[in-house]
Amino acid sequence: MGAINKRVPSDSDPDRLLRMIGRFNQLCSAAEDLGAQDQSRQEPAALAELRERLQPAAQRLLIPERFAELPDDDALIVGQLLPAYERGRKSGRIDMDEVVKHIEAAGVLAFVGHSGGGCATIYAGRLPDLPDAHGDRRYPVMVGPGAFTAPDWQRPYSDPGDFCFGPDDDGDTMPVQIPDGTPPEKVAELVVAKVRQIEGQRKRLAEAVEAAGEAFWAEIAKHFPEVTSGDFGPDETITFERAQHAAVSLWLYYNAPEGGIAETAPPARPAVPQERYGHVDFDDLNHLNEPVYKRWTFRLADSVTDFAEAWEAALVAFSIDRQAYTKAVRNDHILYVDALVDQYPHILAAHGLTLVTELDGPTLSAQLDILVACDDDRCDFEDGDGLLCGQLLENGEVRDRKCGKHRTGAVPQSGD
Incomplete structure (x- = not known):
């Protein structure tokens, strides 16, 4: 920071010095952002090009003449701005605006929004008309986190180690980490595929709820045949549909298999006898x-x-x-x-x-x-198969060795 100190008048107060240091640091950040935009360049930008591109930021932060008067070998240019530019060029940071362009080129709505605390987040897909199981309307996919590197929430970037995507489901699903070095167009492909999967699931849910609603009113009408009209207020209809959708969403939230429901209904299972x-x-x-x-x-x-x-x-x-x-x-x-x-x-x-x-x-x-x-009171006559008769003897019956009959009240004669 020697270059800064030699440009501060000796009679300047410490607060002015701190403000000046902060401005130069912001200029270095702008140089790093330019480097991040130039990640695909094989060679760094020429010094004259870099100074020209940094001029708007310098005008916001410094006295324009002061930056323009700095020689090319000045410590600020060579020792701080050029290294900052190179850090950005080799950082692998992901340009979130570039990701959004590729997502929209695939026909999917996307934008970068401020999700609080200076955090930049890509929202992809269309906002649904009806709330989910938690009672909220959420975009299908979120991508991030990132940070805005320019005033007014501009120039959003994300570090590769933190960049991930997943459903906007309040943390119910673990986000998918995007591998380091994945170019913006490949990131967009992953996001678009996920958006279409979730929108397919939502369409299937909406169709099921609509069919269930029709079946519901048909059953009601069957139980009240004397009612010949089907008037129902628009506000009440919206309330009923929202309640249906919320109930089915919550049912799926508790009962869906691992990985969620499919985009389209799987083939019906063949009927099996109920055992x-x-x-x-x-x-x-x-x-x-x-x-x-x-x-x-x-x-x-x-x-x-x-x-x-x-x-x-x-x-x-x-x-x-x-x-x-x-x-x-x-x-x-x-x-x-x-x-x-x-x-x-x-x-x-x-x-x-x-x-x-x-x-x-x-x-x-x-x-x-x-x-x-073995001591049951039963006939023990043995037949040709070696099996005993086994018939129970009741009411005074006695065993018959020939098993032709079971005599009552008399003992078989020896000649029988």
Whole structure:
């Protein structure tokens, strides 16, 4: 800053010196901005060209004659303005006005706005007519942040390390970082693609809300056939449409899949039969004789109208099954309900029950009662297949070794 000091009169006050330093710093910033505009140039601007381009800024900041009188080898020109220009030329800063030009050339509305605190932001796309899930009307895409490098919010630039873009959704979506060195036209391509995606989503939402509104009033009219007119005030119509749009937007906000909804409706999924399921919960004992909780889940066949009835019918069928009874007698043991589930799935299937992994459905509680025992009062006649008759003996019936009949009130004779 020696060049500044030698041009300040010795009788100047410190405040004047500070003002002068500030003006020269602003002139250096203007030189850096010129360099940022010249990033595509292979060689820096000639000194005479640089001075000519800086003249308007010098007129705003300094006594014009003073800047014009500076020799080309002056410390201010060589030591400060030229390095500032080179910093801007090699900084990789992004000209936000240039990005806007390329976005508009693609047919998408865009402008640079002041979003507070001197922050420059590109807004791309059209402002929607109706509010979003948060109750706000927002542009589809924001790009930034940047800063204005000239008075009156002019010459907006952004540093490559900070430059990103994304939906204007109040932070719900993480912005996408734009890689360093991306030229303005490529940045514009990314922004335009995102704008068209979001506007496609908004169009799909608007069409869905419109169709739902028509269906709503059609259903109302069906329930009030005596009403023959459909008058509804314009203000009330706008209020109703805004409420519909806000409700669906909020529903999508809570339920949309990761990445958001598609621009167009995906193909309808083929209809699949609605499967039904039921559960049976019970307590058991493990090998340490400790209680444990278990659950069986069954897929219900179309023929099953009542899960509880189907389950009870399967239990009864198991308890009188000849195979189960023969096994109990042969092995001198008893069979619980878990044997039905584990070893006799065909009995369950005959009653519309198929064991599956756990899914939603009605739940029953099962008691681990003895269903089949070796000492049941049943006919133990063995047929040619090796199976015992197993028919329950009731009302005084006694076993018939020939199993031709079950006698009542009499013991079979030895010759029978």
